[in-house]
Amino acid sequence: MFRLRRRSADVACPYCYEQFDPSAIGFRCNGRISPTQQRCRRTRDVVLQERMGVRDEVGPPFFGPDGRGSKAVCPDCAGETTYRICPACHMTLPVQFGVVESRMIAMVGARMSGKSVYMTVLLHELRNQVGAAYGASLMSSDDNTLHRFLDGYQDRLYRDGQLLPGTQSAGATDNRVAPLVFRFALRRRVRFRERPMHTLLSFFDTAGEDLASSESVGVNSRYLAAADGIILMVDPLQLPGVNELNTVTDLLLAQNRTDSSGRIRIPVAVVVSKLDTLTQLLDRGSPLRAQPPMDGRFDVEDSRNVHQEVRQLLKKLEGTAIDRLMENTYSRFRYFGVSALGAAPAGARVAATGIQPYRVADPLLWLLSEFGSVPRTGRD
Ligand SMILES: Nc1nc2c(ncn2[C@@H]2O[C@H](COP(=O)(O)OP(=O)(O)OP(=O)(O)O)[C@@H](O)[C@H]2O)c(=O)[nH]1
Ligand SMILES: [Mg+2]
Ligand SMILES: [Zn+2]
Ligand SMILES: [Zn+2]
Known part of the structure; x- marks a missing residue:
């Protein structure tokens, strides 16, 4: 296993991707009547407000770090609290933060x-069918994530059958980007016993317009610099399309995230989207016509076949520049082909036949297997 962060003691907040030493973690009073019969007043948290755009919300006070403990005593009311707070953005850290692995995944393209x-279809699948087939479960880590995911993504697509609006630039003044944070659990057999493996997953959905130039990508640089894995979407209808990849590459190179060969070491899943538009280009025996194996493991052989097939597909579609750039600058990458919708949408709406996703879990399973959070089968 590689260590991805520069300072191994540092942790990164899954909400703001800021990196800090665990001893800097703060606390929030629990706001209840304390053993000394006092109760802290609810106040506005300016940091939370400014960093995360949480408006007009009042809560018990934040107080500074207290070493690395899992609880602390509020200096104002003497009550004990277990709410740990990110020192940079003041979001409440997930209960399992620091105990289980925490992985941040940036979506770019x-x-x-x-x-x-x-992202919507992947998370929906993991929370439902695919999750069950893999023996995996995905739960939102906090109410804020759940509401934003339901209101901004899932309900719109699944309940209303509508496509999503373009994602707002992270630099837009009225937009406070916050990644969606989930708890991913997988039942894993260790010496004939089932044990759940937990991983905190943070998804950051960037706006394509931010990657259009090296100036505007800057607003996302903290997220890209701290990410543990990248999902790069390649639109088969917009090829050759290396612009966005170049911008991301420059940024990662500038962050010095390279190995001894000078190549970028962060794993990148290169995902050709909208595969439903390409079926006529695929041979009858193509691995991209078959269903992926689904047994809770990452199938190395199937993935290698898909990788080669997508590489051929990129050639046919004049996407060879992408392949060359990947080969030359990244030491860990893999190609995937997915269709989130399964069929061409009808205008601004999902096709009447509904959402029929194809191979959407493959890229995430590969990343998780690279992190060591999902077991592999077959030889690499
Ligand atoms: N045929 C087909 N079209 C798709 C599929 N997924 C997305 N699309 C189309 O692509 C459009 C853009 O999808 P989005 O997911 O909103 O794109 P995005 O990359 O988030 O775009 P920005 O937020 O502007 O960066 C959709 O409105 C659909 O028309 C798919 O699986 N198949
Ligand atoms: Mg978007
Ligand atoms: Zn208090
Ligand atoms: Zn934070």
């Missing part, structure tokens, strides 16, 4: 390449 739709 050109405008309209299908990032937001893919």
Whole structure:
């Protein structure tokens, strides 16, 4: 296993991706009547407000770090609290933060390449069918994530049958980007006993317009710099399309995230989206016509076949520049082909036949297997 962060003691907040030493973690008073019969007043948290756009909300006070403990005593009311708070953005850290692995995944790609739709369908699948087939479960880590995911993504697509609006630039003044944070659990057999493996997953859905130039990508640089894995969406309808990839590459190189060969070491899943538009280009025996194996493991052989097939597909579609750039600058990458919707949408709406996703879990399973959070089968 590689260590991805520069300072191994540092942790990164799954909400703001700021990195800090665990001893800097703060606390929030629990706001209840304390053993000394006092109760802290609810106040507005300016940091939370400014960093995360949480408005007009009042809560018990924040107080500074207290070493690395899992609880602390509020200096004002003497009550004990277990709410740990990120020192940078003041969001409440997930209960399992620091105890289980925490992985941050950034979605990047050109405008309209299908990032937001893919993320929605992937999370929906993991919370439902695919999750069950893999023996996996995905739960939102906090209410804020759940509401934003339901209101901004899932309900719109699944309940209303509508496509999603373009994602707002992270630099827009009225937009406070916050990644969606989930708890991913997988039952894993260790010496004939089932044990759940937990991972905190944070998804950051970037706006394609932010990757259009090296100036505007800057607003996302903290997220990209701290990410543990990248899902790069490649739109087959916008090829050759290396612009966005170049911008991301420059940023990662500038962050010095390279190995001894000078190549970027962060794993990148290169995902060709909208596969439903390409079926006529696939041979009858193509691995991209078959269903992926679904047994809670990452199938190395199937993945290798898909990788080669997508590489051929990129050639046919004049996407060889992407392949060359990946080979030359990244040491860990893999190609995937997915269709989030399964069929061409009808205008601004999902096709009448509904959402029929194809191979959407493959890229995430590969990333998780790279992190060591999902077991593999077959030889690499
Ligand atoms: N045929 C087909 N079209 C898709 C699929 N997924 C997305 N699309 C189309 O691509 C459009 C853009 O999808 P989004 O997910 O919103 O794109 P995005 O990458 O998030 O775009 P930005 O937020 O602007 O960066 C959708 O409105 C659909 O028209 C798919 O699986 N198949
Ligand atoms: Mg989007
Ligand atoms: Zn208090
Ligand atoms: Zn934070």
